[in-house]
Amino acid sequence: xxxxxxxxTTPAPRRASxxxxxxxxxxxxxxxxxxxxxxxxxxxxxxxxxxxxxxHEGVSCSCVQCTVALTSAECAEFxxxxxxxxxxxxxxxxx
Numbered sequence: 353x354x355x356x357x358x359x360x361t362t363p364a365p366r367r368a369s370x371x372x373x374x375x376x377x378x379x380x381x382x383x384x385x386x387x388x389x390x391x392x393x394x395x396x397x398x399x400x401x402x403x404x405x406x407x408h409e410g411v412s413c414s415c416v417q418c419t420v421a422l423t424s425a426e427c428a429e430f431x432x433x434x435x436x437x438x439x440x441x442x443x444x445x446x447x
Contacts, residue, residue, distance in 0.1 A: 372401060374446035377416040377434060383407055385439040386414050393398040393420070393439050398430070413441055 363419040379385045386405050393400050402419040422430055 370423055372419045373421050373422045373427060376444050376446045378413050378441040379416060380413050380439045380441060386416060389416060
């Protein structure tokens with residue numbers, strides 16, 4: 353029997369697993385502001401399996417509750433990145 357690749361002497365590097373992490377995001381701009389946020393999350397390449405919105409006419413901000421698949425290292429980066437979007441007031445991890 354011939355082996356095409358030499359045997360690996362060190363273990364393969366482990367890939368960090370992405371876990372569902374819940375966030376609450378407050379945004380302005382009503383439904384267009386929420387849609388802009390949703391589009392940005394998609395364009396950033398985040399996997400968002402759950403996304404719910406509470407929008408009321410005449411109220412200055414909307415509440416978005418979403419679950420995003422992230423590694424531990426990506427959690428802080430996610431919040432910082434989303435906070436820079438226009439109309440985003442806050443990004444907080446949910447329990």
